Amino acid sequence: MMHLRNATEADLPAILEIHNDAVRNLDAIWSDKLESLDTRRDWMRERLDAGFPVIVVADEDNGVLGFGSYGPYRPKDGYRFTVDHSVYVAASAQGRGAGKILMAALIERARTGGFHVMVGGIDAGNTVSIKFHAAFGFKEAGRLPQVGAKFGRWLDLVQMALVLDDRERPPAN
Ligand SMILES: CC(C)(COP(=O)(O)OP(=O)(O)OC[C@H]1O[C@@H](n2cnc3c(N)ncnc32)[C@H](O)[C@@H]1OP(=O)(O)O)[C@@H](O)C(=O)NCCC(=O)NCCS
Numbered sequence: 001m002m003h004l005r006n007a008t009e010a011d012l013p014a015i016l017e018i019h020n021d022a023v024r025n026l027d028a029i030w031s032d033k034l035e036s037l038d039t040r041r042d043w044m045r046e047r048l049d050a051g052f053p054v055i056v057v058a059d060e061d062n063g064v065l066g067f068g069s070y071g072p073y074r075p076k077d078g079y080r081f082t083v084d085h086s087v088y089v090a091a092s093a094q095g096r097g098a099g100k101i102l103m104a105a106l107i108e109r110a111r112t113g114g115f116h117v118m119v120g121g122i123d124a125g126n127t128v129s130i131k132f133h134a135a136f137g138f139k140e141a142g143r144l145p146q147v148g149a150k151f152g153r154w155l156d157l158v159q160m161a162l163v164l165d166d167r168e169r170p171p172a173n
Helices: 009-025 037-049 098-112 127-135
Strands: 003-006 054-058 064-072 082-089 117-123 139-150 153-163
Touching (some): 003 098, 009 064, 009 082, 037 054, 054 098, 082 098, 098 127, 127 139
Parallel strands (some): 082 117
Antiparallel strands (some): 003 054, 054 064, 117 153, 139 153
């Protein structure tokens, strides 16, 4: 049985492998730079220290099938009720429900954490991810032509947003 849990540092090699596989082979991560265990550890510590989640779905042997996280959408404080998320499932485990478990958990955490909007930046050619987000209620909120470059091509960015609650105003500080 697949199960969801918070990631620990013991999961970093598996998270790194999934991340670097996407760097090597997919348009989903707009970078040509393979990461190291150290840079992934820094990323994870930064997220956790700031109170943001890093979660994994693992199989019955506790092998990591995918991971998800969110962090600040943009650094300025006026964006503090908005998060930018990511979900990645190992190529060998895709289409078996791990992504749905991760996405549902990220939405739940963001909602209970008091955030108001989640935004995902998706490669326009990634129709699987666009449909996947739409199924959770995300709406396309902008398409930026040719803002990315990878594998010798320009890439278009689709931003998809989910409003998490119906508060009319942000809370007073
Ligand atoms: C997009 C992604 C996170 C979805 O996770 P997943 O575990 O593969 O998806 P699930 O098994 O939970 O399926 C969710 C839905 O996605 C769709 N889907 C998943 N894999 C698919 C595939 N290979 N082809 C077509 N549709 C697919 C299905 O419609 C499914 O919905 P359904 O079960 O109601 O039919 C995952 O495929 C992935 O990591 N892809 C590569 C990296 C990436 O694109 N990440 C997102 C960047 S924005």
